[in-house]
Amino acid sequence: MALLNRMEWYNLARTTNWTPTYVTEDELFPPSLSGDFDLPLTAWEVYDEPYKQTYPEYVKVQREKDAGAYSVKAALERSRIFENADPGWKSVMKAHYGAIARGEYAAASAEARMMRFSKAPGMRNMSTLGCMDEIRHGQMQLYFPHEHVSKDRQMDWAFKAYDTNEWAMIAARHFFDDIMMTRDAISVSIMLTFSFETGFTNMQFLGLAADAAEAGDHTFANLISSIQTDESRHAQIGGPALKILIANGKKAEAQKRVDIALWGAWKLFSVLTGPIMDYYTPLEHRKQSFKEFMEEWIVAQFERALTDMGLDLPWYWDIFLQELNDTHHGMHLGSYFWRPTVWWNPAAGVTPEERAWLEEKYPGWNETWGECWDVFIDNVVDGNMEKTYPETLPYVCNMCQLPILGVPGKKWNVKDYPLDYNGRLYHFGSEVDRWCFQQDPERYAGHMSIVDRFLAGMIQPMNLEGALKYMNIAPGECGDDAHNYAWAETYRALRETRKAANA
Amino acid sequence: MSEVQVLKPQKTWSHLAARRRKPSEYDIVSTNLHYNNRDANAPYELAPELFMNQWYKQNTFGTALKHADWNAFRDPDEVIYRTYNLMQDGQETYVFGLFDQFNQREHDKSLDARWAGTLARLYTPARYLFHTLQMASAYVGQVSPASTITNCHYFQMADSLRWLSHTAYRTKELSLTFTDKGLGQDERHYWEQDSAWQGFRELMEKVLTVWDWGEAIIVLNMIAKPAVDEAVLRRLGEAARHNGDVLLGLLTDAQLMDVARHRRWLAAFTKMALETEGNKELIQSWIEKWQPLADKAIDAYCSALPDVPNAAEAAKTATRELGF
Numbered sequence: 012m013a014l015l016n017r018m019e020w021y022n023l024a025r026t027t028n029w030t031p032t033y034v035t036e037d038e039l040f041p042p043s044l045s046g047d048f049d050l051p052l053t054a055w056e057v058y059d060e061p062y063k064q065t066y067p068e069y070v071k072v073q074r075e076k077d078a079g080a081y082s083v084k085a086a087l088e089r090s091r092i093f094e095n096a097d098p099g100w101k102s103v104m105k106a107h108y109g110a111i112a113r114g115e116y117a118a119a120s121a122e123a124r125m126m127r128f129s130k131a132p133g134m135r136n137m138s139t140l141g142c143m144d145e146i147r148h149g150q151m152q153l154y155f156p157h158e159h160v161s162k163d164r165q166m167d168w169a170f171k172a173y174d175t176n177e178w179a180m181i182a183a184r185h186f187f188d189d190i191m192m193t194r195d196a197i198s199v200s201i202m203l204t205f206s207f208e209t210g211f212t213n214m215q216f217l218g219l220a221a222d223a224a225e226a227g228d229h230t231f232a233n234l235i236s237s238i239q240t241d242e243s244r245h246a247q248i249g250g251p252a253l254k255i256l257i258a259n260g261k262k263a264e265a266q267k268r269v270d271i272a273l274w275g276a277w278k279l280f281s282v283l284t285g286p287i288m289d290y291y292t293p294l295e296h297r298k299q300s301f302k303e304f305m306e307e308w309i310v311a312q313f314e315r316a317l318t319d320m321g322l323d324l325p326w327y328w329d330i331f332l333q334e335l336n337d338t339h340h341g342m343h344l345g346s347y348f349w350r351p352t353v354w355w356n357p358a359a360g361v362t363p364e365e366r367a368w369l370e371e372k373y374p375g376w377n378e379t380w381g382e383c384w385d386v387f388i389d390n391v392v393d394g395n396m397e398k399t400y401p402e403t404l405p406y407v408c409n410m411c412q413l414p415i416l417g418v419p420g421k422k423w424n425v426k427d428y429p430l431d432y433n434g435r436l437y438h439f440g441s442e443v444d445r446w447c448f449q450q451d452p453e454r455y456a457g458h459m460s461i462v463d464r465f466l467a468g469m470i471q472p473m474n475l476e477g478a479l480k481y482m483n484i485a486p487g488e489c490g491d492d493a494h495n496y497a498w499a500e501t502y503r504a505l506r507e508t509r510k511a512a513n514a
Numbered sequence: 515m516s517e518v519q520v521l522k523p524q525k526t527w528s529h530l531a532a533r534r535r536k537p538s539e540y541d542i543v544s545t546n547l548h549y550n551n552r553d554a555n556a557p558y559e560l561a562p563e564l565f566m567n568q569w570y571k572q573n574t575f576g577t578a579l580k581h582a583d584w585n586a587f588r589d590p591d592e593v594i595y596r597t598y599n600l601m602q603d604g605q606e607t608y609v610f611g612l613f614d615q616f617n618q619r620e621h622d623k624s625l626d627a628r629w630a631g632t633l634a635r636l637y638t639p640a641r642y643l644f645h646t647l648q649m650a651s652a653y654v655g656q657v658s659p660a661s662t663i664t665n666c667h668y669f670q671m672a673d674s675l676r677w678l679s680h681t682a683y684r685t686k687e688l689s690l691t692f693t694d695k696g697l698g699q700d701e702r703h704y705w706e707q708d709s710a711w712q713g714f715r716e717l718m719e720k721v722l723t724v725w726d727w728g729e730a731i732i733v734l735n736m737i738a739k740p741a742v743d744e745a746v747l748r749r750l751g752e753a754a755r756h757n758g759d760v761l762l763g764l765l766t767d768a769q770l771m772d773v774a775r776h777r778r779w780l781a782a783f784t785k786m787a788l789e790t791e792g793n794k795e796l797i798q799s800w801i802e803k804w805q806p807l808a809d810k811a812i813d814a815y816c817s818a819l820p821d822v823p824n825a826a827e828a829a830k831t832a833t834r835e836l837g838f
Contacts (some may be wrong), residue, residue, distance in 0.1 A: 013614045015687055023698060024682035027645040029706055033719040043565055066672070066679040067606040074599040081596070116547045116661065119668060126652040126671065132645075139648060139675050142655075142668055147595045150543035157542050161525050170527040173549040184549070184559035192550075192558050193566035457561030487521030 017065050024065065027132045028052050045128040046195025048261050058131030058255060062247045069140050073147070073241075080237040084155060087230045093159050098493040099291040099358035100226045101163070106291075106355045107219065108156040108169035110179065110283055114187050116149025117173075121191035121199050125248065128196040131255070134248055141204075141245035148238050155234055164487045168354035177482040178352060178404075178461050179282060182412035186275045189454065197252050198268055205249030206272035209316060212242045214308040215284055218298075222288065225296035250320065257321050270325040271447045273313070277331060278338075278411035278444070280305075285339020286346060289369065290360030291493070300372040302335045310335075327443045334441075336373055340380045341416035348387075349401050350490040351475065352482060358493035361388070362501055379420035391499045392506060402475055407460045409437040410444035432456055540592035546585050547661035551575070569725075574657045579728025579797070581790050584660040589779045598669055602676065609680060609768050613687070616761045622691040629757040629820075633688060634695040636753075636818060637762065639704040639711060640746055641681040646718035647742060648674035650734045657727045666779045673772040680765060710818035713811030714742065720807065732800045735780050740836055741808040743773045744829035745815045749822050756821040777836065808833065 030052070031039045040047060047055070064072075093101065122142035126135050156169035172180050190202035216239035223232035256265040288301040299307070310332070317324055325331070347357045361369075361384045369376040390398040405414040406427075415438065417425025428439040432452050439445040448455050461478075464470055470481040479489065524531040529546055550557035550570060557570040593601075616622075625633075648671050655667030689697035696703075705711050721738045724730040751766030787793045809830055816826035 013617050014610060015613075015683060020679075020683045020686040023641070023685055024679050026702075027642060027678070029642055029702055029715075031719050032706075033716040034723050038723050039719060066676050067603075067610060070599045070603040070606055074603040077596045077599060113547055113549060117549065120656040120664070123652040123656040123668065123671070127649050127656070135645075135649070136675060139652070139671055142652070143595065143598075143672055146665065146668060149547060150595050153543045154539060157526070160527065161523050164521050164523045167524070167528050170529065174552060181559060188558035188560055193560055193564060454560055454564055457563055458556075458559065485521050486518050 017063075017068070021063060021065060025133045025136050027135070028056055028130070040128060040130055042195075044124070044195050045130055046197035046199075047130050048197065048256060048259070048264065050130070050255070050259055050261075052130050054259060055130035055134075055255060056132065058133045058251045060133045060137045060247060060251055062137075062244045064137075064140060064244065069143070073143075076237050076240065077147070080151065080234050083233045084158075084230050088158065092228055092230065093162065096226065096228060097293045098356060099293055099360070100228065100296075102291050102355040102358060102490075102493050103219070103222070103287045104156065104159075104228075104231060105163075105165050105168060106283060106287060106353075107215075108152055108166075109172035109354055110183050111215070112149055112152035112156070112169055113173040114183065115145050115152060117145075117187065118191055118203065119143075119145035119149065121145075121194075121203055122245070124194075125196040125199055129200070129252075131252065134196075134200065134252065137245065137248050141248060144241040144245055147241065151234060151238070155230065165354050165356070165490075168488065171483075172354060175483040176461070177354065177484055178349075178407070178412070179346070181461055182282065182407075183279060185412045185458070186279050190272045190275060193454070197256070200249040200252045201265060201268045202272035203249075204246050205253060205316075206269050207276050208242050208246035209249075210309045210312045211276045211280060212246070213239065213312070214280070214304055216242065218288065218304045218308060219284075221298045222292045222296055225298060226293065253320050253322070262322070266322055266325075267450060269317070269322060270327070271450060273325060274327065274331070274443050274447055275411060277309075277334070278413055281334070281338040282342040282346065282413055286343035286357065286360075289339065289372070290343050290347075290365075291358045294360075294362075294365050294368060297368075301339055302372065305335050327446070330441070330443055337379075337418050338416070340373070340376070341418070342413065344380060344383055345405060345414045345416060348399075349405065350492065351400065351479060352484065353490040354484060354488055356490045356493040359384075359496075359498060362498045363505075379418050382420040388499065388502050391496055392503050400475075403473075404462055404465055404478055406438065407462050408440035408444050409458075409460055409463075410439055410448045410455065412460055413440065415440040538592065540589075540594055543594055544589075544592075544662050544665055548659070548664070551659065570657065573725045574659050574727050577726050577728035579732070579787065579793060581787065581793075584658075584663065584786075587660050587662045587783060587786055589662055589666050590782050591775055591778055593665070593669055593775070598672070602672075605768060605771065606676070609765065612761060612764055612768075613683065617687070621761050622688055625691075625759060626757065627692065629759060630688065630692040630695050630697075632753075632757070632820060633759075633762075634692075634697050634700065635704055635708060636710060636815070637750060638681060638685040638688070638697055639701040639708070640750075641678045641685070641701065642705040643711070643714055643718065643742060643746060644674050644678040644681060646722060647671075647734075647739060648678065650718070650722055650730075650738070653722070654727065654730050654734055657725075658731070659727065663731070663783065666776075666783075670772075670776055673776070676772070677769050680769070684762075684765070710815050713807070713814035714746075717741065717807045717811045721804075728796070729800055731783075732797055733804050735776070736784070736797075736801065736836055737804045737808045737833070739776070740833040741812050741829070743770070744832045745812045745825070747773065748832070749816055749819055749825040749829055752825070753819045753822045780836070 036052060119142045122138045122145055125138035126142060129135050153170060156166055160166045190207060191199055194202060216235040220232045220236040253265050285301045288304060314324065346353055347359060350357050366377060366381060387399060407413060408415050415427060417423060428442055428445045430437045430445055433456060439448065465473065471477045526537045530537045530541060556562040556567050558567055560567065651667045651671035651674060655664045655671060658664040658667060685698050705715060717738055721733055724733055747766045747769055751763045754762035812829045813826045816829055819825050
């Protein structure tokens with residue numbers, strides 16, 4: 012024997028709880044920050060992380076991973092993949108980096124919250140590594156897009172997005188700040204790691220990596236799949252905490268946190284990832300539809316994880332499964348119509364071939380969402396471009412901060428879910444959003460949505476121009492059709508053919 | 515209508531573009547990353563009066579330690595995640611190489627049983643102390659107003675886990691040779707009860723409950739951590755060498771390389787803090803408030819250390835050399 016086996020000393024490295032006497036336990040671990048659920052230090056000492064890693068293993072493995080991802084980047088730097096990529100694919104990258112990079116960096120501080128305030132020593136060490144991981148993800152996802160910043164002003168938003176009041180970023184911040192930046196250590200472990208990272212980052216990073224590889228963007232594919240290998244380790248921080256809560260009769264409180272986080276994650280993905288997968292990614296590079304990805308990576312995964320844990324499916328599971336057919340189509344239509352307000356160029360994704368694919372994946376698409384696009388397409392073909400742009404803002408939900416929408420056409424079902432709370436009227440896009448708000452109204456009630464701000468006169472002038480100024484997005488950054496409406500030529504030609512046939 | 519100006523691509527992020535020099539990788543990936551300073555009323559995008567929003571308003575942005583632009587702070591070593599792992603993987607290869615070599619030559623069997631008892635009392639319980647540093651750095655990092663300051667703390671947090679891990683490893687290994695010293699068993703008892711440790715435990719428990727960022731960053735980095743570095747790394751290392759424990763001496767030397775890096779960013783930070791009028795007096799007042807506790811901790815620990823004359827005085831003098 013020369014070196015000890017890691018498991019011979021691993022337990023000692025995580026035996027670090029002691030009984031404080033110069034300050035009280037509540038002073039050392041304030042309940043509002045540690046989230047101890049009234050359980051003493053000893054109850055948390057049985058915490059056992061399933062993915063075990065030591066410090067020396069960590070720095071070695073991570074050095075090797077970085078060497079891999081950075082060398083792929085370096086090798087492909089002069090490959091002109093970005094320049095030659097389909098404009099829809101560039102939009103995927105821009106949306107992803109803007110919404111994700113600095114959010115990941117912020118997650119380092121959520122991990123640091125678990126590190127400092129969790130009463131579970133194993134969690135404290137795993138969160139130390141998790142914190143380091145999130146610095147990695149923030150830094151890589153800034154360094155990689157920076158390569159393109161001199162080619163395209165919208166790439167500046169990989170950095171800038173989080174500093175703005177751009178509407179999608181308000182929604183992204185509202186969600187991430189709710190589940191990871193303003194919660195106690197144990198709630199962070201449930202809401203960020205168990206509810207968000209286990210399934211949703213898997214889908215964003217592996218699902219998107221599959222599309223990226225198909226689209227020939229190997230740098231991006233490599234980057235995000237490398238990130239996912241870290242996620243799959245630190246995403247396991249929440250599970251053992253849930254087990255402790257359930258064993259101590261705190262199932263209902265644990266379940267509530269899972270349900271709130273999962274719903275918020277779904278809404279954010281419906282606007283960010285749904286349009287990317289079903290509209291922006293060039294048709295020939297799509298591996299699966301967004302719904303299929305969701306069913307495989309999220310639905311099946313959660314059904315399994317929740318059952319294994321002894322938790323229930325969220326009460327809104329049927330509503331969620333139904334929304335998989337619709338919500339992201341509405342979010343796409345909305346973000347496309349309001350394209351000057353986003354920092355990427357949305358691809359319409361509605362050529363006849365793409366519509367056939369959408370109809371196959373989402374039966375009934377043409378007679379619902381398709382009807383809206385028909386009007387839009389007619390306006391483009393007729394040259395009525397002013398009708399293809401918005402003049403004001405859509406109504407947004409006071410929980411998810413995203414537009415309140417319904418299914419158009421024959422299934423028209425838009426509905427507001429209002430709530431009067433302390434004399435103020437709030438609006439929600441769904442029963443579930445309203446329920447989330449009601450679980451802890453004081454977290455959300457004092458927040459103003461972008462529409463509340465508009466109505467309060469905080470956005471001047473009160474039109475699109477004022478809104479763009481408020482969002483700190485200007486010409487050169489504002490989105491427009493990814494393909495400069497080239498796709499409309501097919502429809503123009505179709506119309507000519509029809510005219511000729513009728514003549 | 516006036517001409518609409520169309521923004522053109524720039525060579526770097528817009529927030530760095532005004533500067534004349536080409537940004538380094540460190541600048542690109544480390545600066546201005548926090549977004550909780552957008553709205554003084556609500557650091558996070560939720561109700562302004564929410565508990566955690568109040569926490570940041572009070573402890574991060576409301577501290578008396580002021581600077582017009584903390585985001586201008588730069589780590590002189592420009593450590594980024596990628597280089598941290600390159601550096602520390604190399605360091606760990608060295609340390610585990612030592613463990614391997616010394617194990618092969620049966621180093622522990624050559625140690626005096628009395629020294630093994632000293633290790634059980636004064637060395638192996640240090641994993642609790644290092645863990646308190648890990649926790650304290652995690653806190654200061656999460657409430658720092660600039661990402662460049664935060665990152666120094668998160669790397670320092672990881673370094674503390676590194677020291678803790680070395681300690682756990684050696685605890686186990688020593689316990690295989692010295693089976694009657696309570697190694698791997700009694701560390702918590704020593705940490706909680708032994709007079710040598712009570713000063714450090716009191717100091718760290720109190721440091722861990724300083725919530726104001728300004729006071730916390732000063733007290734952790736200028737008072738508490740230097741006391742640990744000087745007493746428990748440097749003087750313990752000396753005691754080890756004087757007792758034939760070459761391995762522990764080399765190990766603390768390796769850990770002190772982390773300390774040297776910590777002190778480089780600390781020097782840059784204090785220099786920056788002194789740019790604001792009033793900070794010098796404020797920092798001085800915090801030092802005066804906390805130094806007696808740190809001195810007490812050093813005295814209690816060092817007086818138990820065998821074969822290092824003047825250990826406490828030397829350690830205290832060294833902590834004061836960090837002053838400004």
